[in-house]
Amino acid sequence: MATFLQGDFTNETNTFEYVDSILMNQQILMQYENLDFYSVHCIDTLLYYNNYELFTSLEGITDTTYYSADQTIVNSDLVYYGEAYEVINTIQIQNFVTPYGIGLSLCSDGFTWVYDVTDYKAYLQGDVDLLSHNTQELLDLTFVFIEGTPVRNVLDFKQVYVGNFGHYNIANDISLTSTKVKRNAEAEMFSVKTRTTGHGMAGDGNCSEFCPTYHNISVEGIQRYEWYNWTECANNPVYPQGGTWIFDRAGWCPGKFADTYDWDITEFVTDPDSIEIDYGMTQYAVGSGEGNYQVSVQLIQYGNPNFANNAAIETVIAHNDHDLYNRFNPVCSNPKIVIKNNGSETLNSVGVEYGINGDYSYNYQWTGELEFLETQEVALPPINWQEFTEENIFNVRLVNPNTLEDEYQYDNQYATNFEAVDIWTDTIMLVFRTNNFGDESHYQILDQSGNVLVDRDDLDNNTTYYDTLSYPPGCYEIRIYDDGEDGLNFWYWDGEDGTGYAKLRIPGAQYVKHFNSDFGSFINYQFVIPDLSYIITEELNRKYFEIYPNPNEGSFNLKLNFEPDYTTQIHIYDMFGKEVWKISGPNISSDDINVDLSSLRKGVYFVNINSGNITRTKKLVIN
Incomplete structure (x- = not known):
């Protein structure tokens, strides 16, 4: 058991002064090393205290004590370089939009475009990166280098502008502003090469893709050339395509090179040191939309022509x-x-x-x-x-x-x-049917001298016209035009235009030629009506049968280009008229006939076919 008693006590405060020591603040040291010569890396982090210890009292610092360092680290300069990078000089060789592929068939051989790149010779040497953006067709790019002398030598080439620029910025000189290029002291001739294609569809005018407008080039502050940046597409050699391939566009068509212009500025270059180039265009009408343009402008400086008479x-x-x-x-x-x-x-x-x-x-x-x-x-x-x-x-x-x-x-x-060309030994007839817009259609038939034999215009809607082409022997041409530049059938109108066609037929018999109704703006078709002597000669030379391969080693095929019947006989004779092989009547079909004469000696033989009023003989060579 504990007993607590309360007593009296007195509080008293006494002050005493003591001397104490305080370490300096801790320091951090980061150590770096040059590891790869183009950057530095931190390899260690060290903690240390200052070399002094402080003694303090209530009055402040009273004394210091120095301590020797355990080790010494020397701070020196590290030499390093920025990470290596390429200086990329982008040169546009061409601007090309691939064909619209919906329903497009280019067959197994594809389609070939050819373009002269002589001015780019200096950039087609050594190691070159080629860039082509494409997400549809498989493209094959081939450069053909022809040894020889160019028309004139390129002394200097400058890609002045290249890229994607907004219409407003171009028209208001915010983009593609005046640029000076150093003049080559030896150059005698100068040219500006431009390619401009409009893209994007906005506003009332569907600009820039479907906005025709004027663009211009100025030299040394004065406008020297102006052109209408608009390209007709309905005459495209790649037809028919999918999509809206027939519609005209700002400087391009699907399946064609962009319009390239070479502007000769030689007479306008007066400054001995530099050439000032500026690119501009007219402003769209209000509400037409705001599109963009792929623009390439190149300045090429040449020497004088290499030939006087060429x-x-x-x-x-x-x-x-x-x-x-x-x-x-x-x-x-x-x-x-x-x-x-x-x-x-x-x-x-x-x-x-x-x-x-x-x-x-x-x-x-x-x-x-x-x-x-x-x-x-x-x-x-x-x-x-x-x-x-x-x-x-x-x-x-x-x-x-x-x-x-x-x-x-x-x-x-x-x-x-x-x-x-096609040669029609039989009389043929042109059968032409209009669609719902007959007044857009127009066709002519001309002879070799250009004389118009048939001229049909202002045609009625949904009407069929017949023209028998019974003319003297010679060369003739059918020209079909569509003023609407959308052919006789175009999917875009969703049936509103209707469907027309143009065909050739033998009167009272079958059709022998069909023209594609989705042809855009025109069709040109030439053909021959032969004279009697040609018909007789052609009949004599007609390929009633073929031997392949020929020559051969004794095994070959016979192909009949007519329907055999019970009278058909095939005989093979040697050079002395001795029969060495035969087949006749029901044993002969229109399928290829395989013949094996490998047991015979090498030499020349003759294959003879008789069928009704047909008698033909061909030479066969066995090696």
Whole structure:
């Protein structure tokens, strides 16, 4: 048991002074090292105290004591470099929009586009990164390097502008502002190359894709060139496509190169040190929308032309089976070429020699006036269509420009493969039916001299027209136009236009040719009506049967191009007339017939076929 008692006590406070020591604040030391020569890394973090200890009292610091360091770390400079990076110089070679692929068929061979990239030669050497954005078709890009001398040497190339820019910023000189480029002291000629395509659809005008507007180039502060940035698409050689392929657009069409312009600014360059370039465009109307433009502007500085007297063939339009010219081929009328003056002297005349399959017996003398780099399409007198074979090569060359020797002959000749036109030995009829807008349709039939034999215009809606093409022997052409540039059938109108068509038929018999109704703006079709001698010769040369392979080693196939009957007999004879193989009557079918004569000696044999009024013999070679 505990007892607590309360007593009296007195509080008392006494003050005493003591001396104490305080360590300095702790320090942090981070140690770095150069590990890869373009950056530094922290490799350690150290904690340490200052070298002094402080003694303090109520009056403040009274004394200090120094302590020696355990180790010494030297702070030195580390030399390192920023991470390596590439200086990317983006050069646009071309602006190309792939075809609209819904329902599009380019067959197994695809479609080929060709574009001259001579001005970009300096950038197509060594290691080059090629960039092409595409999420639809499989593209194959091939560069063909042709050894020779260019028309003029590129001394300097500058990509002045490239990229995606808004319409408002271009029109108000916020983007693509005036830029000065250093002038090459040796340059004598100057050109600005532009490509501009509008994209985006907004506002009342669906701008920029469907907004036609003017764009311009200024040199040294003065506007020198202006163009209407608008491209017709309904004549596209890639047709029919899916989507809205027929609609005109701002500088481009699906399945075509963007419009490229080469503006000669030589006479406008006066500053000896620099060349000032500016790009502009007109402002849209209020409410038209605000789109954007893919713009490429390039300044190219050249030396003087390398030749004074040099005529060249730029291309062959017809005869040519190249994809780009399929709307104008095949033909039986005038071959068409494009000539170009690649010499500094004005081109006033040049001879043209041409023919097929290595023959140059056709001649034409061109006269005119072409300045340096100017071109002109030339229609040549027709080649006799009876000279055409199953495999044809059109060859053409230029001779004696300005009655002088051509200084550079490697660009004055051209050769193209081409197909022969249809030859109708039977009378044919054009059957043409309009859609709901007959007044948009118009067609003509012309002879080889360009005389109009049939001209139908202002046609009635949903009406069928018949024209029997019973004409003298010769070359003829059917031209079909649609003023609405949407053909006779286009999906976009959802049936509002209706459906028309154009076909060829043998009167009272079957249709023999169908023209695609989704053709855009026009169709050109040439054909031949032969004379009696051709019909007789063709009948004699007709391929009633084929031997393949031929020559062979004794095993081969016979293919009949007619329907055999009970009278059909096939005999094979040696060179002495001895029968070595035969088959007849019901044992013969229209399927390929395999024949094995490998047991016979090598040599020449003859295959003879008799069927009704058909009798044909062909040579067979066994190696």
